[in-house]
Amino acid sequence: MADVLGRWIKVWLPAALAALLALLLLWPDQPAAAAETEAGIEMRWELGFQSVYKEGKYTRLRLTLTNRTGRDLRGDxxxxYDDGFPKEIAVPAELPADTPMIVEMTVPGMVYNKDNNRIRFDEGGAGSGRQVPVVSGQPYLQGSGDSSTTVGVVARDPDTMNVLALLMTRGYNFRTIVLKEDDLPADSLQLGALDMLVLNDVPTGNWPQERIDAIRGWVIRGGRLVVSGGAGYAKTAAAFADLVPVAPGGTAELESARILEAIGEEPLPAGMPMTVSTGDLQAGIVTLADGVPISAVRAYGSGSVLYVAFDPSVEPLAGWGGGPKLWERMLTGIGLYPVMTGVRYGYSYDFWHYDSILSYFPSLKPPKIGHLSLFFIIYVLLAAPILYLLLKKFDRREWMWWLIPVLSVICSVVIFTVGSADKRTVKAHSVRAVQLSGDGWADRSAGAAVFVPSGGKVGVSFEGADFAVPLRDEDLVQSGVSGLSGGKLTRMTDGGAAAEWRDVPYWSIRKAWVHFGASPGYGQFDTAIAYNGSYLDIEVTNQTAADLKHVSVLMNGVAYRIGDLARGESGTVNIPYAGGPSIVAGIGYASYGSLLFPYPSGKDSYARERGLLDAYLNESRNAKINGAVDGEVPLIVGFSSDGEGWFEVNGSAVPSDNVTLWAQPLDLTVADVAGGVPGIVQPVITRNAMLEFGNIHDDLLEMADGTLNFEYPLPWRDEPYHSFIIRQHEPIAFNNATLSVWNDASGEWEPVQMDADSYTLPGPAESYVTDQHTVRMQLEASGRIRYRLPVLELGGGTAE
Structure with missing residues (x-):
């Protein structure tokens, strides 16, 4: 035995120790080798356009994902993200092994940090629990919105709009983003990162229809589209032939550059011909002309389209020193002024109005008090005297101990059954907004709510939608993004969008906001306007796709009622007019919704109409830059209702109680002067020599000690104007400030009365028109004042 043990120690022990030593030497290399072969996904992301986006606006998230698991993946x-109400967005994706794939989605513009958002890939679908790890890249967004006036440029020459950088010294805050054609999205919400889009010398005729419709919808909601001309105008305008102010025609050499040189305050290089595009004005007004239209503007929905006859990337204009002032003049026609910002701070959850409206479920009615009282009285009578007397008669009073509980249960079941009679089936209602462009197109959005009696998993799908958002529910405790796993979800598909919820309690309401983008076939409000010197007679004809009730014009803080208009019917409203028509979302502590639908003392039959109008006017997604629908443009509104089932709940169509708002801006700033309606021109600050200067709110300026020069760019007319009237927002006599107008004919400043609602310039109107085709004014202050610059009312002339 000892010999065997000794032999084992002598032969096998050294071998075992050698093997153990080799294992220990190799052990440190194992984690490194494992790390090299770790399976997962490599991720890169871009938020907005070149990382530029706006807070309060939706934008594009572009993800580049590379699957390093060694096998193909399919999932979401x-x-x-947490914008105050945590939720998720899921986009289906297939990731072949070792192949970079691009996935895009629409996300809200907000301040992002590592604590309020996460990006992941769930194999098999959102909430499957099979999350594939991210092994490279940052799986969350970081960033904040840009406050610049962002300009997207799609052009043959990437330096086309470098001229805008030279306007920074004049108080503008432009940020130019050079884009490729394929950078433009098919979802108009993703264009919310841009304030203006410039197209120059690019062929658009073969663009996908989804991209064209997205740009159109963006303009309807307040975007500004610039289509420039020259020799390439016809191909640039091909996709937007019915949208541009000037129909594509031919080309010509500009014979006179007098107006360009006057505005630019610098002569153009001699001997260099300038090619301009030509064509007929088909919509809007000409804002500059010199033999041919040089620029024209068309209002379209809440946005605008600017036509420019020349190619800004071609000489002699490309290097001309007067270019910045020329572009400044043209951009005023689409509402771009110095120091325009579009930033909003904090969380971006701004669906509070929709939350309130959709919680009011018209088809869910509480049981009638009379019925419940009758059942209660019957129960009391049965449980006490009647049952007692019956049992006493049959000498069975000891049965009361079990008969009364049984009777209580039976009565409770009866009361519950009667009271829940309208809560046994899925119910739905919605409020929809149709923002009309004026030529049959519309951008559509809606809020929808469903009542589910049984709870569980709820999915509401919207065919043709490009985005949907689950809204707040009754969950009071939010767990942030870490606790999300498919419970509150936006699901994007090729044919639409859906909102999904899991673990929904019985008898619950779930709500969602949905956007559909631009579509034709919705009609418009046709208008005819007459002016009698102090009133506007506005005739509105309902050419929309629905019979409308409560048609009104919202203007100057008043809801002017026209009444109910069936399709094809017309109605007229008489509006006092003192210049400067405007619409504001909130009037003090009131609202247009409460003006049109005052709160009743009893049953509130128009709660949804009131809330929908206020939601639309305060919705930042409909805004040009800041706040609600453009504050300088009155609005025509009307309402329709129907029971159309337009979405599905858990795969089945359900009828829906719908209220629809139809809204179309009424642009009086370019009204027909020849027809007797005075146009209104807004001021543009050209020189600020104030020692102190600031904007308080609603164009109220606070300034001190100095001079402020401003001008009114005049729409182009064939015939001379016969009068100019200065309209004050708040007439007041200052003892430390004076207002004056430049008489170009005499070369002198003339005083202007500041304490009157209106002041007609005393001289011939043409004597006040400068070579730049403007009316120039000056404000001088010694000390501190608060003042709103007046507007200019035009009289006389014929639009080209």
Whole structure:
């Protein structure tokens, strides 16, 4: 035995120790080798356009994902975010092994940090629990919105709009983003990162229809589209032939550059011909002309389209020193002025109005008090005297101990059954907004709510939608993005969008906001306007796709009622007119919704109409830059209702109680002067020599000690104007400030009365028109004042 043990120690022990030593030497290399072969996804992301986006506006999230697991993956790319109400967005994706794939989705513009969002890939679908790890890249967004006036440029020459950088010294805050054609999205919400889009010398005729419709919808909601001309205008305008102010025609050499040189305050290089595009004005007004239209503007929905006859990337204009002032003049026609910002701070959850409206479920009615009282009285009578007397008669009073509980249960079941009679089936209602362009197109959005009696998993799908958002529910405790796993979800598909919820309690209401983008076939409000010197007679004809009730014009803080208009019917409203028509979302502590639908003392039959109008006017997604629908443009509104089932709940169509708002801006700033309606021109500050200067709110300026020069760019007319009237917003006599107008004919400043609502310039109107085709004014202050610059009312002339 000892010999065997000794032999084992002598032979096998050294071998075992050698093997153990080799294992220990190799052990440190194992984690490194494992790290090299770790399976997962490599991720890169871009938020907005070149990382530029606006807070309070939706934008594009572009993800580049490379699958390094060694096998093909199929599932959902999930973006979880917390804007005050945590939720997720899921986009289906297939990731072949070792192949970079691009996935895009629409996300809200907000301040992002590592704590309020996460990006992940769930194999098999959102909430499957099979999350594939991210092994390279940052799986969350970081960033904040840009406050510049962002200009997207799609052009043959990437330096086309470098001229805008030279306007920074004049108080503008432009940020130019050079884009490729394929950078433009098919979802108009993603264009919310841009304030203006410039197209120059690019062929658009073969663009996908989804991209064209997205740009159109963006303009309807307040975007500004610039289509420039020259020799390439016809191909640039091909996709937007019915949208541009000037129909594509031919080309010509500009014979006179007098107006360009006057505005630019610098002569153009001699001997260099300038090619301009030509064509007929088909919509809007000409804002500059010199033999041919040089620029023209068309209002379209809440946005605008600017036509420019020349190619800004071609000489002699490309290097001309007067270019910045020329572009400044043209951009005023689409509402771009110095120091325009579009930033909003904090969380971006701004669906509070929709939350309130959709919680009011018209088809869910509480049981009638009379019925419940009758059942209660019957129960009391049965449980006490009647049952007692019956049992006493049959000498069975000891049965009361079990008969009374049984009777209580039976009565409770009866009361519950009667009271829940309208809560046994899925019910739905919605409020919809149709923002009309004026030529039959419309941008559509809606809020929808469903009542589910049984709870569980709820999915509401919207065919043809490009985005949907689950709204707040009754969950009081929010767990942030870490606790999300498919429970509150936006699901994007090729044919639409859906909102999904899991673990929904019985008898619950779930709500969602949905956007559909631009579509034709919705009609418009046709208008005819007459002016009698102090009133506007506005005739509105309902050419929309629905019979409308409560048609009104919202203007100057008043809801002017026209009444109910069936399709094809017309109605007229008489509006006092003192110049400067405007619409504001909130009037003090009131609202247009409460003006049109005052709160009743009893049953509120128009709660949804009131709330929908206020939601639309205060919705930042309909804004040009800041706040609600453009504050300088009156609005025509009307309402329709129907029971159309337009979405599905858990795969089945359900009828829906719908209220629809139809809204179309009424642009009086370019009204027909020849027809007797005075146009209104807004001022543009050209020189600020104030020692102190600031904007308080609603164009109220606070300034001190100095001079402020401003001008009114005049729409182009064939015939001379016969009068100019200065309209004050708040007439007041200052003892430390004076206002004056430049008489170009005499070369002198003339005083202007400041304490009157209106002041007609005393001289011939043409004597006040400068070579730049403007009316120039000056404000001088010694000390501190608060003042709103007046507007200019035009009289006489014929639009080209």
């Amino acid at each position: 790319v999930v973006f979880a």
